[in-house]
Amino acid sequence: MGVPLNQAIRVGAYVLKQHMLGRKRYPLVLMLEPLFRCNLACNGCGKIDYPAPILNQRLSYEECMEAADECGAPVVAIAGGEPLLHKDMPRIVEGLLKRGKFIYLCTNALLLDKKMEQYKPHKNFAWDVHLDGDKEMHDVSVSQGGVFDIAVDAIRKAKDAGFRLCINTTLFDGAQPERVGKFMDDAMALGIDGVMISPGYAYERAPDQEHFLNRQKTKDLFRGIFRLGKGKKWKFNQSALFLDFLAGNQKFACTPWGKPTRNVFGWQRPCYLLGEGYTKTFAELMASTDWDKYGTGNYEKCADCMVHSGYEASAVREAVAHPLNYIKSAIFGPRTEGAMAEEISLEHQRPADYVFSRHVEEKMESLKKDPKVRVTRSGATKAPEVLGTAD
Numbered sequence: 001m002g003v004p005l006n007q008a009i010r011v012g013a014y015v016l017k018q019h020m021l022g023r024k025r026y027p028l029v030l031m032l033e034p035l036f037r038c039n040l041a042c043n044g045c046g047k048i049d050y051p052a053p054i055l056n057q058r059l060s061y062e063e064c065m066e067a068a069d070e071c072g073a074p075v076v077a078i079a080g081g082e083p084l085l086h087k088d089m090p091r092i093v094e095g096l097l098k099r100g101k102f103i104y105l106c107t108n109a110l111l112l113d114k115k116m117e118q119y120k121p122h123k124n125f126a127w128d129v130h131l132d133g134d135k136e137m138h139d140v141s142v143s144q145g146g147v148f149d150i151a152v153d154a155i156r157k158a159k160d161a162g163f164r165l166c167i168n169t170t171l172f173d174g175a176q177p178e179r180v181g182k183f184m185d186d187a188m189a190l191g192i193d194g195v196m197i198s199p200g201y202a203y204e205r206a207p208d209q210e211h212f213l214n215r216q217k218t219k220d221l222f223r224g225i226f227r228l229g230k231g232k233k234w235k236f237n238q239s240a241l242f243l244d245f246l247a248g249n250q251k252f253a254c255t256p257w258g259k260p261t262r263n264v265f266g267w268q269r270p271c272y273l274l275g276e277g278y279t280k281t282f283a284e285l286m287a288s289t290d291w292d293k294y295g296t297g298n299y300e301k302c303a304d305c306m307v308h309s310g311y312e313a314s315a316v317r318e319a320v321a322h323p324l325n326y327i328k329s330a331i332f333g334p335r336t337e338g339a340m341a342e343e344i345s346l347e348h349q350r351p352a353d354y355v356f357s358r359h360v361e362e363k364m365e366s367l368k369k370d371p372k373v374r375v376t377r378s379g380a381t382k383a384p385e386v387l388g389t390a391d
């Protein structure tokens with residue numbers, strides 16, 4: 001298991017408490033996106049297609065702490081954009097640790113070597129380096145040569161410096177089980193502490209729309225990978241039931257509130273992957289979102305999604321509701337043979353609502369009215385001390 005015991009116990013106790021309190025919906029992981037700006041432009045990314053004035057926005061230290069306090073989730077995944085471009089990131093990490101959070105700082109690792117000394121190893125803090133397969137797979141995935149070597153070099157240095165280090169692996173159509181299996185062996189040999197593996201989500205704004213996996217291909221791919229992993233000690237920092245879901249053995253409905261997202265727009269409705277609307281507060285997000293409108297079977301944009309953003313929390317709910325199902329998966333690992341679980345029907349899903357441009361226009365209008373923002377011909381830029389770029 002890639003999750004440390006103290007984290008498993010604390011998160012388990014938190015989940016049980018929510019159930020005992022009768023809470024129907026509660027967050028597990030806060031997805032904190034303090035900025036959208038990135039130093040890569042990956043073909044499968046749907047996060048960086050914003051005008052420069054929006055890419056230049058940052059959540060301040062205070063806004064990040066407020067988000068963590070409002071939401072109350074025990075785990076915080078700091079995503080982006082590239083979080084290491086935020087000049088206050090070390091302070092944000094410190095602030096979250098002081099609040100007792102378990103932190104995964106997602107990074108493409110291009111700046112990791114340079115920034116590492118600004119952080120201290122801590123049992124509740126892990127770097128979460130994006131590594132989408134072997135050298136060739138990863139460099140194609142990030143649309144830039146040489147990135148894999150830089151990331152692996154930084155991983156070695158971070159491990160030598162005593163940090164916990166996980167990797168975050170997104171797989172796309174064309175991934176071959178044998179290569180992914182070999183990549184997993186190599187990743188374990190690097191001494192990493194856990195792998196978060198998931199199929200890519202078909203972002204509507206991603207430049208490459210051809211290489212996303214549909215659900216059947218996802219399940220076939222993961223069965224192939226897990227078959228190769230039988231008997232090996234691959235460490236995943238995902239629940240056994242989520243892995244079983246990826247292998248096609250569980251029929252889960254999406255639980256988007258399990259990983260709520262706070263970014264420069266506000267609290268994002270409904271999940272990290274889909275920006276269908278924003279609220280000012282977490283309480284408003286939970287109360288005003290019509291959650292039944294989302295998830296596979298309910299919404300066209302969710303049809304092929306099997307991403308942890310929505311389904312890891314579903315796996316946790318299943319573990320609480322049916323502990324025997326969980327124990328079986330934990331002991332035997334994902335089942336790789338036999339019939340798959342029935343698929344959710346798409347017959348009644350509502351059609352996609354294309355709202356990206358409207359949200360961008362509204363944000364641009366509000367930036368023009370913000371006295372802290374300097375507007376130039378090419379766009380609006382916050383004053384440097386607020387902008388907080390650290391590269």
Ligand code: SF4
Pocket residue numbers: 254255256270271272273274294295296301302305306307309310311
């Ligand atoms: S299925 Fe769930 S996690 Fe996936 S895009 Fe839809 S709401 Fe988001």
